[in-house]
Structure formats: C-alpha cells, structure tokens
Amino acid sequence: MSDQKTVIEALFIKALATLGVENVPVILERPKVAAHGDLACNVAMQSARQLKKNPREIATQLIAALEAIPETKAIISAFEIAGPGFINMRLAADAKQAVVRQVLTQGEKFGLNTTHAGENILIEYVSANPTGPLHLGHARQGALGDVLSNLMRTQGWNVCREFYYNDAGVQIQTLTTSVLLRARELQGETIEFPENGYQGLYVIDIARDFLDKKSITTRSGEVVTASGDIADEANLRAFSVAYLQNEQDSDLRALGVSFDNFYLESSLYSNNLVKRAVDAMIASGQTYESEGALWLKTTEFPGIIDDKDRVMRKTDGTFTYFVPDVAYHLAKFDRGFTKAINIQGSDHHGTIARVRIGFQAAAKQLGMQVPGLFPDYVLHKMLKVIRDGQEVKMSKRSGTYVTLRDLVNWVGKDAARFFLVSRKADSEFVFDIDLALSQSDENPVYYLQYAHARICSVLAQAQEKGFAVPSNEQAAAMDLSSLTDKSAEALMNRLSEFGKTLTVATKEFAPHTLCFYLKDLAADFHAFYNAQRILVDNEAERNARLALLLATRQVLRNGFALLGISAPTKM
Numbered sequence: 001m002s003d004q005k006t007v008i009e010a011l012f013i014k015a016l017a018t019l020g021v022e023n024v025p026v027i028l029e030r031p032k033v034a035a036h037g038d039l040a041c042n043v044a045m046q047s048a049r050q051l052k053k054n055p056r057e058i059a060t061q062l063i064a065a066l067e068a069i070p071e072t073k074a075i076i077s078a079f080e081i082a083g084p085g086f087i088n089m090r091l092a093a094d095a096k097q098a099v100v101r102q103v104l105t106q107g108e109k110f111g112l113n114t115t116h117a118g119e120n121i122l123i124e125y126v127s128a129n130p131t132g133p134l135h136l137g138h139a140r141q142g143a144l145g146d147v148l149s150n151l152m153r154t155q156g157w158n159v160c161r162e163f164y165y166n167d168a169g170v171q172i173q174t175l176t177t178s179v180l181l182r183a184r185e186l187q188g189e190t191i192e193f194p195e196n197g198y199q200g201l202y203v204i205d206i207a208r209d210f211l212d213k214k215s216i217t218t219r220s221g222e223v224v225t226a227s228g229d230i231a232d233e234a235n236l237r238a239f240s241v242a243y244l245q246n247e248q249d250s251d252l253r254a255l256g257v258s259f260d261n262f263y264l265e266s267s268l269y270s271n272n273l274v275k276r277a278v279d280a281m282i283a284s285g286q287t288y289e290s291e292g293a294l295w296l297k298t299t300e301f302p303g304i305i306d307d308k309d310r311v312m313r314k315t316d317g318t319f320t321y322f323v324p325d326v327a328y329h330l331a332k333f334d335r336g337f338t339k340a341i342n343i344q345g346s347d348h349h350g351t352i353a354r355v356r357i358g359f360q361a362a363a364k365q366l367g368m369q370v371p372g373l374f375p376d377y378v379l380h381k382m383l384k385v386i387r388d389g390q391e392v393k394m395s396k397r398s399g400t401y402v403t404l405r406d407l408v409n410w411v412g413k414d415a416a417r418f419f420l421v422s423r424k425a426d427s428e429f430v431f432d433i434d435l436a437l438s439q440s441d442e443n444p445v446y447y448l449q450y451a452h453a454r455i456c457s458v459l460a461q462a463q464e465k466g467f468a469v470p471s472n473e474q475a476a477a478m479d480l481s482s483l484t485d486k487s488a489e490a491l492m493n494r495l496s497e498f499g500k501t502l503t504v505a506t507k508e509f510a511p512h513t514l515c516f517y518l519k520d521l522a523a524d525f526h527a528f529y530n531a532q533r534i535l536v537d538n539e540a541e542r543n544a545r546l547a548l549l550l551a552t553r554q555v556l557r558n559g560f561a562l563l564g565i566s567a568p569t570k571m
Contacts, residue, residue: 004098004496005497006500008039008075012062016043016062027041030493034490038489039088040089042087044058047062056085067079073092074094074095077093091493100475100495104550105472105476107554110555111154111501112154112499116157120157120336121157121159121341122335122341123149123161123162123341124162126138126252127344128248129171130172130175130245131175131198132200132202133251134251134252136403139407140383141343142255142404146564147421147564148341148343149161154502159260160261162260164262167264167265172241175198176233179203179210179236182207183230183236184230186208186211198399200398200399206244210226211228213225216239216246219245219249224242225239226239255417256417263331268328268331273331277323277327277330277362278313280361280362280366281296282294286361291315292315293312296354298354304353304356304357305353322354322355325358326358326362329375330363333368339371341378342378343377343378344377345380356373356374359374376509379426380426383428383431385433386430387434388433392433418565421563444515445565448565449571450522450571451525451526456553457570458546461535469546478540481544482541487527487531491525491552494517495521514559514563532545
C-alpha cells in the first residue's frame with residue numbers, strides 16, 4: 001500500500017485530467033498553521049496559465065472533481081479554499097489511523113517501494129589512497145555513502161558499494177620511500193626525511209613491523225610477509241600497502257562502513273582499459289595534438305560546459321588523472337551499472353565536466369547507449385572539529401590531520417555517523433565533540449535514541465502493572481478510533497510521511513532529509529507522550545495509545561537502521 005500522500009497525489013492527477021490539465025506537478029505540503037488542515041496543495045494556481053482561469057475558480061472545479069471520485073471520501077473528510085487558490089484538506093479519521101495499522105503490519109518493510117526494482121546502481125565513496133590513515137573527509141564520505149546506499153535500496157535499486165584504490169600513482173612510491181627511511185632510522189642511521197614524505201607515527205609503525213618480519217593477512221585472504229630486508233623494495237612496497245589497507249578497513253568497520261567491491265586503478269592499465277578509452281576518445285574526433293600534448297576538446301561538447309580544453313596526455317607521455325577516471329567509468333557501465341554516483345570532496349568539482357565529456361565521447365565511439373549525464377556526483381565540503389571550544393587540527397597518529405578513528409574514539413559510532421550525514425553534503429559543517437557527547441535534548445542523537453528508549457520504558461511499565469502489551473500483529477487489529485486528539489493526529493501524520501521522506505532523500509541524494517524527519521518524529525512523539533497518559537484504565541484507549549507507540553517505535557527503528565545507528569531500550 002502506498003503512503004497517504006502518494007494516494008492523494010494520484011487522486012489529484014485523476015481529477016486534473018477531467019479538467020484537461022496535464023503535466024502539472026501535484027505537491028502536497030503540511031500547512032504552517034495546524035488549524036488550516038492536514039494537507040495543502042497549490043496545484044490550482046499552477047494550472048491557471050494552462051486553463052486561463054482564476055485559481056479559485058479552478059480550485060472549486062477541482063474539489064468537485066475530487067469529490068466525484070469514490071475513493072476520495074475514504075481518505076479526505078473536508079476541503080477548503082484559502083487565499084489566492086490553495087486547497088486545504090482534512091484527512092478522515094480512519095485514514096489518519098490507517099497508517100498505524102500499516103506500520104504494524106509491514107514492520108521493517110514500511111516505507112519501502114519497488115520503483116527501481118531490477119535496476120543496478122554503483123555508489124563509489126571514500127576511495128582513499130592506501131598511503132595513510134583515513135581523515136575527516138573520508139569519514140564524511142563513508143557515512144554519506146553508506147547511508148545513501150541504504151536509502152537507494154529502499155527504492156528497489158540493486159546497490160553495489162565500491163572503493164576505488166589509486167594504487168598506480170607516485171604516492172605509492174612516496175609511501176615506500178617514507179617507510180624505507182624510517183626503517184633505516186630504526187636501524188640506527190641518521191637520515192634526512194624529505195618534506196614531501198609521509199609524516200606521522202604510522203610510518204614508523206610500518207617500518208618497525210617490516211623489520212620484525214611481521215605478516216599481514218589482506219581482506220582477500222592473501223598473506224603478505226615482510227622480508228625485513230630494506231633492499232627488497234618490492235616487498236617493502238607490498239607490505240606497506242597491505243598494512244595501510246588493513247588499517248583503513250579497520251577504521252571503516254569502526255564507523256560501520258563496508259563495501260561490496262574494491263577496484264584497483266592498476267587493473268585499468270593491466271587490462272588495457274585506459275588504452276581502450278584513449279583510443280575511443282581519439283577516434284571520436286574530440287581530441288587534438290598541440291605543443292607535444294594530447295588535448296580533449298571540453299569546450300565544444302553539446303550539453304556539457306567546461307571553461308577550457310584539458311590535457312589528456314602530457315609531453316612526457318604520461319596521462320593526466322582524469323583519463324583513467326574515464327576508463328574507470330566505462331568499466332562501471334560495462335559491468336551493468338546504468339546509474340553511478342560518486343561521493344567526493346568539493347575539490348573535485350573541476351573534474352566533473354572533463355570526466356563526463358571523455359566518457360560520453362568514448363562511449364559513443366564504443367557503441368554504448370549511455371545516459372546523458374553519467375556519473376552523478378555528490379560533492380561534500382570538509383568539516384571542522386571543535387573540542388572544548390577549540391578547533392582540533394592534528395593527530396599524532398597522522399602527523400598532520402584529525403583521523404576518522406580519532407572521531408569514532410571520541411564520540412562513538414552512532415554519534416559520528418549521525419552528525420556526519422545530518423547536514424547537506426555541500427554545506428559547511430562544524431562537528432562539536434562536546435555536543436555529541438552531551439546527554440541533553442540539544443544532542444540530536446541522544447534526543448532520538450531517548451524517544452525510542454522512552455517507548456520501550458512505557459511498554460515495560462505496562463507489563464509491570466499487569467497490562468497485556470499487544471504484539472504488532474495484535475495491535476494492528478485493535479480499535480484505534482480514540483486516537484483523535486491533536487497530539488495523536490500530529491504523530492500519525494508524521495508517521496505517514498516516512499515513505500515519502502525516503503523517496504525524496506533518495507532522489508535528491510540527501511541523507512540529511514531522513515535526519516530531519518526523525519527529529520520531527522521524535523518531537524511529535526514527545527509532544528504526544530506529554531499530552532496523553534498512555535497507561536489509562538480504559539482498555540480500548542490504552543491499547544490504541546500503545547498501538548501508536550508501537551508504530552512510532554517501528555518507524556524510529558526503521559530510520560535508525562538506515563542511518564546505521566543503534567536503538568537502545570534504556571538510556
């Protein structure tokens with residue numbers, strides 16, 4: 001069963017068709033003033049130009065058309081025209097209460113839909129170089145990517161979570177050199193450490209374990225054993241990369257982030273995918289030679305704008321970094337992913353146009369039927385960490401920056417994940433450690449989890465008093481007609497918005513939308529709890545209120561599961 005808003009939208013579309021109105025979006029909103037009704041719609045004003053009529057006249061005709069549809073009376077009890085042509089609606093009592101039964105019946109599946117069933121989507125995030133601990137940008141990407149992946153699954157998508165390893169660049173050699181120098185230092189040599197070398201204690205740890213001939217088991221089950229011989233550069237490189245891959249995996253697990261696939265940049269070269277991409281771009285006619293370099297014409301591509309042409313192959317014969325990116329995205333499409341989302345820092349903004357243009361040019365030449373814009377991007381800004389009123393800028397572990405592990409150690413997984421996705425990705429964000437640790441309503445994580453724990457406490461109290469606490473199945477069949485006060489209606493209205501919230505959060509790549517919704521849901525619950533005694537003597541009223549609590553707890557749990565945070569029964 002669809003959520004109420006979706007049902008009402010369908011009724012409006014049907015009514016509009018009788019008036020000859022097409023392709024006008026039906027947007028339902030909750031009125032700012034509760035006295036104005038449960039829902040409001042401005043479609044009469046939106047239709048005025050098409051019908052060439054006064055919006056209030058259209059609203060009158062539209063209401064008449066809606067009332068002529070038999071299904072309308074079951075869900076809408078009254079209409080009212082307000083202002084220049086707004087249509088305010090009051091939901092029927094049974095319709096408001098129906099959401100409680102729907103939640104209790106569907107349980108964990110409440111809010112899900114199958115709109116994109118059978119469609120494949122690849123979400124790439126974190127994709128850190130295996131050269132050091134993960135930083136706060138990686139933390140934000142990890143949380144955003146993981147939650148967005150969960151949200152996409154609520155709409156039926158087959159989701160693949162992917163981590164792209166840049167294991168073919170100069171940074172790997174810099175890591176190898178850094179570990180080598182620290183190993184020589186541990187052996188008693190006096191060394192001069194280069195400014196571009198990797199700082200931090202982790203390099204010393206790697207060097208020490210290498211000299212001690214330690215073994216590392218990688219995620220694939222391969223065992224990499226250190227030779228302890230600093231002259232064995234290949235072994236030193238392999239051990240260092242494996243060491244940091246394991247450390248990054250451990251950090252991500254601490255944040256509750258996992259991946260379905262790890263893709264190596266080096267495979268793009270070993271499988272000749274970079275060559276294929278370059279050859280296709282050249283064959284497309286979208287490139288030219290100038291000053292000993294190969295250029296991509298990014299200023300002359302239809303539908304995608306770039307401010308200047310971009311170098312593909314430098315005068316020394318090496319490719320610029322966007323070329324393997326093009327090859328990588330061709331490989332994504334080759335693997336059956338008709339939609340792809342890249343979650344990256346805002347510093348990648350300049351690469352979007354050149355990657356898309358290169359991809360389109362090569363794909364067309366290779367005979368691929370690809371979307372107009374591929375891939376989609378979610379670009380996030382960095383965040384500041386405040387502790388004791390002061391910005392924290394450095395970690396001993398990394399030597400230069402606060403790490404993902406630092407954040408999780410300070411506030412725990414739940415607070416870290418929630419705070420990292422609680423703002424729009426492209427907004428500036430200050431992570432206040434003291435706020436995340438506070439046990440007060442000002443801490444949104446505490447506020448949400450306390451709502452869940454409070455419901456569990458009421459249910460426990462009911463049992464202690466000898467009242468029978470219904471199961472979800474039993475509660476769904478109970479008489480809910482007593483749920484008519486304003487606080488109960490507000491809470492039920494909020495429950496009905498869960499499915500729509502998931503759809504919007506998914507379409508807009510906006511996990512923060514779910515955070516806002518859950519905070520509103522918790523607020524509506526607390527308002528209901530403060531306004532109504534739950535454990536009253538009247539059995540019918542008590543069971544109705546317990547049913548509403550059970551439904552609220554279920555939706556909180558569903559939301560928490562998508563965010564990857566726990567649902568404590570006690571606080």
